Amino acid sequence: MKIIYTSDLHSYLFPTTYTSVGERNIGYYRIVDSYTKDEDTVVIDCGDNLQGSVLSKYVMDKKLFHPFPQAAALKDGKVDFLVPGNHDFNYGYEVFKEFFSETGGKILASNLVDTSGELEILPHVVVTDSTGLRVGFTGVITDWVNVWEKPGNLGPMVISDSREAAERELSWLKENADKAVLIYHGGYECNLESGEILQSTRENIAYELCRDLSYDIILTGHQHRSVEMRDISGTKTMQCPAFAVAYGEIEITKDSIKGELKPPMDKKSKGEVENQELSKAIDKWLDEEIGKIDKPIKAPRRVESALKGNHIADFFNYLQLYYTGADISCTALNNNLYSFSSSITVREILSSCQYPNSIYVIEVGEKEIRAALERSAEFFTLVDGKPEISKAFLEPKAEMYNYDYYMGLSYAFDISKEIGNRVVKLLWKGEKIGDRKLKLAINNYRVTGAGGYPLFPKCKVVKSFDWDMQDQSIEYFKSMKGKTVSWPYADFETIGY
Numbered sequence: 001m002k003i004i005y006t007s008d009l010h011s012y013l014f015p016t017t018y019t020s021v022g023e024r025n026i027g028y029y030r031i032v033d034s035y036t037k038d039e040d041t042v043v044i045d046c047g048d049n050l051q052g053s054v055l056s057k058y059v060m061d062k063k064l065f066h067p068f069p070q071a072a073a074l075k076d077g078k079v080d081f082l083v084p085g086n087h088d089f090n091y092g093y094e095v096f097k098e099f100f101s102e103t104g105g106k107i108l109a110s111n112l113v114d115t116s117g118e119l120e121i122l123p124h125v126v127v128t129d130s131t132g133l134r135v136g137f138t139g140v141i142t143d144w145v146n147v148w149e150k151p152g153n154l155g156p157m158v159i160s161d162s163r164e165a166a167e168r169e170l171s172w173l174k175e176n177a178d179k180a181v182l183i184y185h186g187g188y189e190c191n192l193e194s195g196e197i198l199q200s201t202r203e204n205i206a207y208e209l210c211r212d213l214s215y216d217i218i219l220t221g222h223q224h225r226s227v228e229m230r231d232i233s234g235t236k237t238m239q240c241p242a243f244a245v246a247y248g249e250i251e252i253t254k255d256s257i258k259g260e261l262k263p264p265m266d267k268k269s270k271g272e273v274e275n276q277e278l279s280k281a282i283d284k285w286l287d288e289e290i291g292k293i294d295k296p297i298k299a300p301r302r303v304e305s306a307l308k309g310n311h312i313a314d315f316f317n318y319l320q321l322y323y324t325g326a327d328i329s330c331t332a333l334n335n336n337l338y339s340f341s342s343s344i345t346v347r348e349i350l351s352s353c354q355y356p357n358s359i360y361v362i363e364v365g366e367k368e369i370r371a372a373l374e375r376s377a378e379f380f381t382l383v384d385g386k387p388e389i390s391k392a393f394l395e396p397k398a399e400m401y402n403y404d405y406y407m408g409l410s411y412a413f414d415i416s417k418e419i420g421n422r423v424v425k426l427l428w429k430g431e432k433i434g435d436r437k438l439k440l441a442i443n444n445y446r447v448t449g450a451g452g453y454p455l456f457p458k459c460k461v462v463k464s465f466d467w468d469m470q471d472q473s474i475e476y477f478k479s480m481k482g483k484t485v486s487w488p489y490a491d492f493e494t495i496g497y
Helices: 028-032 054-062 069-076 093-102 162-176 206-212 270-274 276-286 302-308 311-324 346-352 366-377 469-479
Strands: 002-006 041-045 106-108 112-114 124-128 134-141 157-159 179-185 217-220 227-232 235-239 247-252 257-262 289-293 328-331 343-345 358-364 380-383 386-389 405-407 410-414 423-427 438-443 461-468 491-495
Touching: 028 069, 028 270, 041 134, 054 069, 054 276, 054 346, 069 093, 069 270, 106 124, 106 134, 124 162, 134 162, 162 179, 162 206, 179 206, 206 217, 206 227, 206 235, 217 247, 227 257, 235 257, 270 276, 276 346, 289 469, 302 380, 302 386, 302 491, 311 328, 311 358, 311 405, 311 438, 311 461, 311 469, 343 346, 346 469, 366 410, 366 423, 461 469
Parallel strands: 002 041, 134 179, 179 217, 217 235, 328 438, 410 491
Antiparallel strands: 002 247, 112 157, 124 134, 227 235, 247 257, 289 343, 328 405, 358 438, 358 461, 380 386, 410 423
């Protein structure tokens, strides 16, 4: 039996990232044309299709459903089974239901139940190939969806404990199949070479599942890593990189399991040709000029951005304060940093603000603010006296988006000091915060505590907003038509290097 496996496509259908003009050898359309499916081939997707790219933003804004382009692509790829990812829940139950119904495949998720009974969700399935080999499959979603997602978006769907579901399904598969395969929308919490624990939450538990359970294969996702097939405690495991950069091909026989990651074919695909009008429409929309700023902002090196502040991060913080009326604001930028030209386009906004996060205002005191700043100050390590990005923000995957930039505070880090004692200045309006309670504008991802900020979920929510920062940023520039826009710099410095 052959398994074709993808994960974390995030609506990357065409050979482009859309963050810059030009073609790259990526995209699900090219993956589809890179393999041939026969009676002994099973095609599997490991989740996160609906959100995370410019295309998904365009599709949702323009309501290009019936069918979703992403679903139509998966159907062309003859997908058999799909394990939902956390981002597939972002647009609510009705969109989730419609999208998966249009893919032509079956939802495979043993820790997901639709209490309304409308969705068919398989806890497991056994496929028998032409040699008589019975391969059993089950799917599991990271149960941290319950932490991140708005309850209203889950609707009647209930997500239970990932480990318990994987353990339960293994027993069934061992009794009913010759080989047991787990498709897990989650990643590795440990260093794959040493077994050192790198992440203490239960967001990712793939290493634990390999170590403790006797699956023959565990295919992972969520972390956007490229992990070639390897053996962990007798279980074969691998992970596809995100954004349709590669796909997995696994060969299973009675006596062997082999697998590798493969790049898409390096030529124009059938899907690109048939959907070229969609691609042209997206590019036209992206290159629309929406406003002007006083001077261009060049993208700095990632460590320089964190050390000295980032004026694009200042813009998003300024907007959060402008629209919410909060006292202070925090925001984060993507792993990759981009520039603003003097003439701002939709492309530039969506490159720097890649996720449609909504905004909350919460009540915080000095304790919460100082703890959050100390977490961001962990971003740095000194090597021969020079600041570099610490391992905590690079392993088990690059999470530089967990460094937060603030506006409304006057603060400083001394990175020569030990972790936990690096905030050496913290003032609001020139004074110590003391017993004051301040209103903090924060996005829906960070308010859950994700990224190492456990005190935020305990804070009182003052208000929330339905709009997202992508839309508000675009609308802000349009509202300032004919004006040259500028905004203040954050009052922040880093010393000790």
